[in-house]
Amino acid sequence: MFDIQEIRSQFTILNREVNGKPLVYLDNAATSQKPDSVLKIWNEYYTELNANVHRGIHTLSQLATEEMELSRRKIQKFINAKHDFEVIFTKGTTEGLNLIAYILTQKLKKDDEIIISYLEHHSNIVPWQLLCERTGAKLRVIPIDQNGILQLNYLDEFLSEKTKVVSVNQVSNALGIVNPIEEIIARTRKNSDAYIVIDGAQSAPHFEIDVQKMDCDFFVFSGHKMYAPMGTGILYGKQAILEELPPFHGGGEMIATCSFDGTTYAGLPFKYEAGTPNVGGNIALGAAVDFIERTGRQNIQNHENALLEYAQKKLLELYGIKIYGEKAKRTGVVSFNLEGVGISSDVGMILDKMGIAVRTGHHCTQPIMDFFNIAGTVRASFAVYNTFEEIDKLVEGVQKAQRMLG
CATH class of the missing domain: 3.90.1150.10 (Aspartate Aminotransferase, domain 1)
Known part of the structure; x- marks a missing residue:
């Protein structure tokens, strides 16, 4: 039974007024409001569990680690990733896309090509432009028509042995247009060996995601658009690809061994999670998944x-x-x-x-x-x-x- 009033009762902020009027919040593509159940979990971390993860043998560290890894497994199931270690915690979609563009640097050379679309958010444009500047690769853009619909005949025209990356959003943040991701991926697989990157910032909050069925190489999304705290996000990547590519950030947690003579890197997912993570936010992201699944x-x-x-x-x-x-x-x-x-x-x-x-x-x-x-x-x-x-x-x-x- 879908009870809208019961759902609204879970969001305390909806009771407030703005300029003397009841709040009507219609800016969810920018960020969603957070249910009390998510805020409760976030608050409980800082009042009952606050400790760094993975590094401590004491009780609080062990409990915090268990809760964050439980959240990772919830997200694995949420997007149907094959392995939990294919789920990388990030600050959000923007960091995820920048991470991918950076670690792919060694895979591109002068005159290689990257395909994106006219419907992309700046965070799915600028990182690829920066990659082009680093490597000499070229950017190609799938146009749209007057209805905002992608003209996929251009994708067929663009795809070649020079194509190294195809990166498109599943849903346009500006227009809400749902792109035919399955068709884009199928056409790409048929005509090139390009890495396929899907920006799921506007799709993960709204409908079911299955990265295995989709057969993308990378999928990124933000927690704060799907009822979780800001500063949370996910990068999914296929195991073989993530294991082959280099790290993004260097520091604690992402090493296996470190000496002045050289460093070896930790296995997945820690290879891509340098430094202290947003533990409370990551745990609360799991609570947001719980809210979505309950609803x-x-x-x-x-x-x-x-x-x-x-x-x-x-x-x-x-x-x-x-x-x-x-x-x-x-x-x-x-x-x-x-x-x-x-x-x-x-x-x-x-x-x-x-x-x-x-x-x-x-x-x-x-x-x-x-x-x-x-x-x-x-x-x-x-x-x-x-x-x-x-x-x-x-x-x-x-x-x-x-x-x-x-």
């Missing part, structure tokens, strides 16, 4: 898709609303502008006065905005705790913005 991933997906359909219908009933990616398959996001209003932040400020939190601007996807010849959009993004009544308030706020700015 039911299919329940979450069904509810959020219903919210998206309702929001798009209601907004399109208004005069002068442009929704980007309207005809594409989408999840969790409606990104729009008001006719005659050139600055999306003006709309956002009016909505904020009504207690409605949305994101405005380019959403760290300036190439998308350049394609549509706009400075930015108003983005409302949904989570499991949002309601149809909150969408009605959003539409009311947009109508007010139209009156004030039109």
